[in-house]
Amino acid sequence: MTDAPRLNLVEMTVSELSAALKRTVEDAYGWVRVRGELGNVKYHSSGHVYLDLKDDKACLAGVIWRMTAQRIRLKLEAGLEVVVTGRLTTYPGQSKYQIVIDTLEPAGLGALMALVEERKRKLAAEGLFDEARKQLLPFLPEVIGVVTSPTGAVIRDILHRLADRFPRRVLVWPVRVQGEGSAEQVAAAIRGFNALPAKGRIPRPDLMIVGRGGGSLEDLWSFNEEIVVRAAAESMIPLISAVGHETDVTLIDFAADRRAPTPTAAAEIAVPVRAELIGQVETFARRGFNAWRRGADARRTELRAAARALPTPQNLLAQPWQRLDGLGERLPRALRANAQIHRTQYHSLAGRLTVGALRQRVARDRGRLDAMIMRARHGVRVLGERRGERFAALSARLAVGVRSNVEAHRGRIRRDDERVAALIARARRAIVGVIERRDARLLHAAQVLAALSYQGVLARGFALVRDPAGKPLRTASAVRPGLRLDIEFADGRVGAIADAPRMRPPAPPLRPRRRRDPGDTGQGSLFGA
Numbered sequence: 468m469t470d471a472p473r474l475n476l477v478e479m480t481v482s483e484l485s486a487a488l489k490r491t492v493e494d495a496y497g498w499v500r501v502r503g504e505l506g507n508v509k510y511h512s513s514g515h516v517y518l519d520l521k522d523d524k525a526c527l528a529g530v531i532w533r534m535t536a537q538r539i540r541l542k543l544e545a546g547l548e549v550v551v552t553g554r555l556t557t558y559p560g561q562s563k564y565q566i567v568i569d570t571l572e573p574a575g576l577g578a579l580m581a582l583v584e585e586r587k588r589k590l591a592a593e594g595l596f597d598e599a600r601k602q603l604l605p606f607l608p609e610v611i612g613v614v615t616s617p618t619g620a621v622i623r624d625i626l627h628r629l630a631d632r633f634p635r636r637v638l639v640w641p642v643r644v645q646g647e648g649s650a651e652q653v654a655a656a657i658r659g660f661n662a663l664p665a666k667g668r669i670p671r672p673d674l675m676i677v678g679r680g681g682g683s684l685e686d687l688w689s690f691n692e693e694i695v696v697r698a699a700a701e702s703m704i705p706l707i708s709a710v711g712h713e714t715d716v717t718l719i720d721f722a723a724d725r726r727a728p729t730p731t732a733a734a735e736i737a738v739p740v741r742a743e744l745i746g747q748v749e750t751f752a753r754r755g756f757n758a759w760r761r762g763a764d765a766r767r768t769e770l771r772a773a774a775r776a777l778p779t780p781q782n783l784l785a786q787p788w789q790r791l792d793g794l795g796e797r798l799p800r801a802l803r804a805n806a807q808i809h810r811t812q813y814h815s816l817a818g819r820l821t822v823g824a825l826r827q828r829v830a831r832d833r834g835r836l837d838a839m840i841m842r843a844r845h846g847v848r849v850l851g852e853r854r855g856e857r858f859a860a861l862s863a864r865l866a867v868g869v870r871s872n873v874e875a876h877r878g879r880i881r882r883d884d885e886r887v888a889a890l891i892a893r894a895r896r897a898i899v900g901v902i903e904r905r906d907a908r909l910l911h912a913a914q915v916l917a918a919l920s921y922q923g924v925l926a927r928g929f930a931l932v933r934d935p936a937g938k939p940l941r942t943a944s945a946v947r948p949g950l951r952l953d954i955e956f957a958d959g960r961v962g963a964i965a966d967a968p969r970m971r972p973p974a975p976p977l978r979p980r981r982r983r984d985p986g987d988t989g990q991g992s993l994f995g996a
Contacts, residue, residue: 485559492564496555501527501566502574505547516543520551520566528565529553539571540646540685542692547582548574573685580684583691587718590693595700596721602705604725604736605673610636611737612672612704614656617641621678621709621730628734633741638672643689644679650692653677657698657706674737675702677719678709678730690717699723709733925957 479487503520510516514533519526529551531539541547553568590596611629615621622639629635640656643649663671677699679687689695690710699706699722708723709730720726727733917923921931932940933953940946950965 482559485557485562489557489559492555492557498552499555499566500550500552502550503527503548505543505549506545508543508545518543520549528558528563529568530565531568531571535569537647541571541573541688542650543571544582550574583718586691586693587721590696590718590722595696600700601724604705604707607633607738608635608673610638610670610672610674612638612640612660612675614640614642614653614660614675614677615679615730616644619644619680621680624729624731625676625678625734628731629738632735633738633744635738636670638669645682645686645689649689650695653689654692654694654698657695657702661701661703672704675704675706676709676727676730676733676737677706677723678727678733679711680730681712681715687711687715687717690719695719696722707733707736922957925955931955 501520503522506519506521506526508516508518514536516531516536518529518531520529521527549571550573551566551568552570553566555564555566557564587596594600613622613625615625617639626637629637638660640659642652642656644653657675657677660672660675663669665671677690679690687710690708696718699708699719705725706723707725707727708717708720709727709732710717710719713728725736727736925931931954933955934940934945935951935953937953940952946952946965948965948967952963952965954961954963
């Protein structure tokens with residue numbers, strides 16, 4: 468087989484071949500609609516989104532430009548099945564073909580629901596939906612924080628319902644409730660309310676409501692995002708979820724402390740009805756007063772019955788009076804018998820009390836006293852000897868301590884003297900250095916002053932002209948004819964009379980330089996332009 472036909476092929480560069488392939492692909496597949504599963508989704512810092520669209524046998528690279536990505540309300544994740552519409556083209560820089568996506572939508576609600584269920588199982592496994600983590604709502608919060616769109620009907624419904632039931636202070640954190648960046652704004656608002664100080668300039672809410680109106684699953688998708696669910700689970704402020712209508716269920720409903728079917732129902736859950744509370748208080752007060760009155764009547768009846776059952780004062784005092792009369796009759800006989808007994812005891816003791824017994828008692832006590840005096844003197848002598856020995860030992864220790872302390876202080880004084888001498892030498896060297904640097908700075912300043920002084924200018928041949936008041940004249944227009952002038956030279960002053968001023972002719976105007984055209988190479992043009 469000969470290679471002659473091959474030698475007759477037109478020679479093409481790589482760029483030409485890539486451009487030809489690009490035109491062929493774009494002409495053959497201008498617009499296509501493709502269904503597949505997302506893989507390797509990458510959000511670039513420029514706002515573009517790069518992704519792979521694949522099935523079980525092939526993979527197609529795709530790109531979503533920034534303006535198109537801003538219109539897509541769905542958070543793109545790997546594993547999501549979608550249907551895209553776009554233009555098929557090539558990328559010569561990497562020799563691959565790709566699809567430039569113009570529209571993207573999930574491949575039916577089943578794919579989104581599957582993604583929601585998978586995310587729900589993941590977060591539930593982490594314990595974010597446990598009932599034990601949920602907090603009790605305050606009975607009557609002072610401040611209520613609302614995270615919602617400031618322009619929607621949700622905030623108006625909540626404020627209107629709160630005003631009807633029990634007016635409370637409301638703090639609104641405005642956020643986007645759908646679209647790109649809405650999930651991050653809702654999570655930041657929840658964490659922002661939690662970050663407020665308890666007694667700051669802006670009070671920290673006692674209760675938080677996260678709400679928006681109803682919509683499709685795509686519209687409510689921001690409240691299925693993991694960042695929002697985690698922020699709601701981490702909130703230390705009790706949180707009520709009021710997203711969508713009663714049939715709409717999002718993942719934030721499971722992480723919130725309480726779910727409300729609608730934003731209006733959230734306001735009803737947040738506060739009680741003031742009129743009902745006032746009626747309950749009045750009912751409780753009336754029931755309490757009636758109970759107190761019935762109790763007082765019952766106690767009064769019991770008191771009357773007890774008073775009838777009590778005996779009279781005469782009956783109570785009859786027996787004590789009778790006992791007192793009997794004791795009064797027995798008292799004189801008892802007093803006489805007691806006096807007789809004491810008299811008998813006195814006579815028996817007086818018979819035993821004689822002078823000899825007293826003398827023996829005094830002699831025994833004197834002997835005991837002498838023995839105690841001798842023991843006291845001996846104890847004082849022994850104590851004095853012991854104290855003398857202890858005093859001598861302490862004196863010797865004190866003398867040794869005084870000598871060692873004196874030596875220590877002398878050594879410290881010597882070291883301090885050496886340190887003071889070293890510091891004095893360093894201070895002298897430092898002072899000399901400072902003086903030398905100051906002299907150098909002074910000399911430099913004097914040189915600069917001499918260089919900037921007008922007298923140096925006069926020494927170079929110039930003169931300073933002053934008016935009769937001594938003010939310098941800087942322009943010829945300030946001198947009028949006949950004005951007496953004072954001209955100062957470097958070696959003295961000279962007086963002069965001014966003539967008519969001769970003005971310098973004006974300088975010709977400067978011609979603007981022609982800006983060179985960046986595209987002008989200076990070689991002219993073949994087309995005469």
